[in-house]
Amino acid sequence: MTGHDETALIARWQQVQQQITQAEKNADRPAGSVQLLAVSKLHSADAIRCLHEAGQRCFAENYVQEALGKMQTLHDLSIEWHLIGPLQSNKTREVAEHFAWVHSVDRLKIAQRLSAQRPDFLPPLNICLQVNIDDEDSKSGCSLEDLPALAEAVLELPNISLRGLMCIPQAGNQHALAALAKTHSQLVARLPALTQPPFDTLSMGMSDDLAAAIAAGSTMVRIGTAIFGERVSTN
Numbered sequence: 185m186t187g188h189d190e191t192a193l194i195a196r197w198q199q200v201q202q203q204i205t206q207a208e209k210n211a212d213r214p215a216g217s218v219q220l221l222a223v224s225k226l227h228s229a230d231a232i233r234c235l236h237e238a239g240q241r242c243f244a245e246n247y248v249q250e251a252l253g254k255m256q257t258l259h260d261l262s263i264e265w266h267l268i269g270p271l272q273s274n275k276t277r278e279v280a281e282h283f284a285w286v287h288s289v290d291r292l293k294i295a296q297r298l299s300a301q302r303p304d305f306l307p308p309l310n311i312c313l314q315v316n317i318d319d320e321d322s323k324s325g326c327s328l329e330d331l332p333a334l335a336e337a338v339l340e341l342p343n344i345s346l347r348g349l350m351c352i353p354q355a356g357n358q359h360a361l362a363a364l365a366k367t368h369s370q371l372v373a374r375l376p377a378l379t380q381p382p383f384d385t386l387s388m389g390m391s392d393d394l395a396a397a398i399a400a401g402s403t404m405v406r407i408g409t410a411i412f413g414e415r416v417s418t419n
């Protein structure tokens with residue numbers, strides 16, 4: 185990256201941080217209650233290195249192979265890696281071995297494999313259950329109906345920490361954000377075992393709905409475009 189690109193990248197990252205701070209304030213929420221995940225899919229390892237130097241520690245990727253390549257390139261950095269893209273069962277071993285968080289778990293089989301394949305020398309893998317909150321056509325995400333049973337089963341897995349819920353609402357559907365927050369508190373009321381470790385994460389909010397997501401109670405926003413600029417798709 186040229187010096188100019190790096191300056192622009194850091195400026196956009198700082199601007200997103202300011203937007204988060206402002207949204208926390210507007211929602212009467214404590215400063216620092218919302219964590220920023222930098223979504224680096226289809227962006228370079230150099231860009232990640234630059235933001236890491238500026239102080240960003242948590243990065244999120246969608247594609248396992250792409251993420252593993254970047255992890256290798258950046259092995260000298262202490263980065264907390266989050267997987268936010270769909271996860272097929274033939275990729276669970278690499279994910280269990282290399283990620284700290286997975287936000288996109290939507291069925292028991294995947295959670296069971298992640299638990300079984302998590303190496304003993306690592307802490308339990310943090311996961312969020314992805315909920316299909318508003319998109320009947322989408323194949324990703326657990327239905328609201330199946331969520332309590334899935335959560336209960338995942339709680340039994342030894343090498344998994346069930347940390348919260350995640351959603352990807354259809355564009356402009358702010359009702360979905362409130363619906364996920366409500367689902368989260370209903371689940372806590374229904375399953376008393378959801379306290380250890382804390383079931384404290386609402387993973388929602390992207391570049392276009394950052395402020396609305398924080399107003400609705402998000403604790404982790406996943407921001408790509410507003411930090412890195414437009415992605416050039418290779419597909």
Ligand SMILES: *Cc1c(COP(=O)(O)O)cnc(C)c1O
Pocket residue numbers: 223225246268269352390391392406407408409410
């Ligand atoms: C790509 C992606 C994001 C980031 O989206 P932007 O609109 O670029 O901020 C967040 N969450 C998921 C699940 C994604 O796939």
